[in-house]
Amino acid sequence: MRFKKPLSVCPGWLAALCFLMTFTGIAAPAKDLKFQALLVWATDAEKSPDHNHKPVDAEVLKKLRELPLRWKNYFEVRREHFIVPRGGAEKVTLSDKCKIGVTDVDGRHVEVSLIGKGEPVLKRIQPLSRGETLVLGGNAPDSTGWLVVLKRVE
Amino acid sequence: MIMTSEQQLKLQAFLDGELPEKEARDAAALVARDAEAADLVAELRNTRRALAGFEPGLKVPESRECYWSRIERLIQRLEPAPATAPSVSFFGRLRRFLVPTGAVAALVIVAAVAVLELGRPGVLARPETEMTSPDSAAFTYQDDANGTTLVWLSYPAESGFAEKAVH
Numbered sequence: 001m002r003f004k005k006p007l008s009v010c011p012g013w014l015a016a017l018c019f020l021m022t023f024t025g026i027a028a029p030a031k032d033l034k035f036q037a038l039l040v041w042a043t044d045a046e047k048s049p050d051h052n053h054k055p056v057d058a059e060v061l062k063k064l065r066e067l068p069l070r071w072k073n074y075f076e077v078r079r080e081h082f083i084v085p086r087g088g089a090e091k092v093t094l095s096d097k098c099k100i101g102v103t104d105v106d107g108r109h110v111e112v113s114l115i116g117k118g119e120p121v122l123k124r125i126q127p128l129s130r131g132e133t134l135v136l137g138g139n140a141p142d143s144t145g146w147l148v149v150l151k152r153v154e
Numbered sequence: 155m156i157m158t159s160e161q162q163l164k165l166q167a168f169l170d171g172e173l174p175e176k177e178a179r180d181a182a183a184l185v186a187r188d189a190e191a192a193d194l195v196a197e198l199r200n201t202r203r204a205l206a207g208f209e210p211g212l213k214v215p216e217s218r219e220c221y222w223s224r225i226e227r228l229i230q231r232l233e234p235a236p237a238t239a240p241s242v243s244f245f246g247r248l249r250r251f252l253v254p255t256g257a258v259a260a261l262v263i264v265a266a267v268a269v270l271e272l273g274r275p276g277v278l279a280r281p282e283t284e285m286t287s288p289d290s291a292a293f294t295y296q297d298d299a300n301g302t303t304l305v306w307l308s309y310p311a312e313s314g315f316a317e318k319a320v321h
Contacts, residue, residue: 067304068295114307122292122307123284132301138308 030086033104034154039078039094040064042071042137042145053077060149063133071145081153084110091115100136100148112136112150128152157190165191169198 040056041048042064053075056064064074077095082102084090089103089111101113108129114122114136128134130152137147157165161184167173168181184191214221242250295304 063300063302066297066300067302069304122305124305126303129301133303135302135304137304137306 030107031154032086033084033102033107033110033152035082035084035090035102036151036153037080037082037092037094037100038076038147038149038151039098040147040149041075041077041140042069042073042147043075044072044143046073048075050075050077063149064135064147067135069137069145069147074147094148098146098148100150102150110152114148130154157188157194161191162194165195166198169195169202 038056038060040060041053055061056074056076060076061074080092080094082090082092084102084104086107087104089101091099091101093099097117099115101111101115103111103113105111105125108127109125110128111123111125112128112134113120113124122136124134126134128150133149133151135147135149137145140146164173164177164181165185168178168185171178173181185195186192216224291308292305295306297303
């Protein structure tokens with residue numbers, strides 16, 4: 001079987017496809033952004049003095065092991081799931097002294113704010129696509145560390 | 155005397171008996187007085203004599219006019235008919251117009267969307283970190299393979315935030 005006049009027919013379909021794809025992308029409903037935030041305590045100690053702390057799960061541990069961090073163990077202090085509406089902002093409390101704020105800039109870029117003791121410590125704008133993770137961290141007393149692991153789930 | 159090609163052709167016609175009477179007499183006089191003309195006529199005569207035995211006498215079954223008329227009809231039948239422009243329907247003309255127009259329109263829309271998207275503030279901006287606490291600084295480690303970014307704050311370990319953050 002032969003296709004007749006492929007060159008005269010294909011451009012029409014191609015143009016229509018481009019047209020549809022363009023407007024499908026534009027008309028696609030804007031989805032909310034879903035995040036998971038973890039407050040993590042990093043230490044060389046085998047156990048946390050707080051019985052409520054538990055070791056981070058394997059996925060988070062793998063991520064942290066791939067970073068240039070020197071601690072042996074990581075304990076999950078608190079885990080929060082939250083949704084940032086498209087173009088909106090959300091704040092999450094991870095401890096008495098630690099909060100983070102996430103603002104959707106354009107669906108791909110987010111502005112992340114770290115608030116310590118009620119005062120802004122850091123503000124950062126960066127792309128954070130689905131599955132990507134932003135880790136904020138710093139030193140804590142007794143050669144330990146604290147980490148905020150922010151993962152975009154959707 | 156050197157003969158011209160016209161004179162040579164005339165001598166050939168003379169030999170074939172195709173010249174009018176006057177010209178035939180002139181040709182005969184030329185042959186009589188010019189040796190080269192006489193040689194040419196003798197050569198042509200010899201050639202005709204030599205070929206006479208090899209020409210088969212073909213006879214066509216019909217008259218000459220009828221024979222050539224048949225060949226002419228055959229030639230006319232084999233000649234391709236002059237090409238006439240195929241008639242194009244209204245929808246065909248419309249499609250010829252709409253296909254390139256649609257493609258150009260689609261490209262313009264894609265370009266416009268791209269320009270609008272890229273023109274939005276912050277889209278092309280590089281990651282931007284702003285330290286709002288005067289006694290701290292930060293460095294960034296980027297792990298593109300795993301999609302992970304680490305921002306390490308030199309926030310004093312003895313500060314209330316770090317001390318109380320996890321306990």
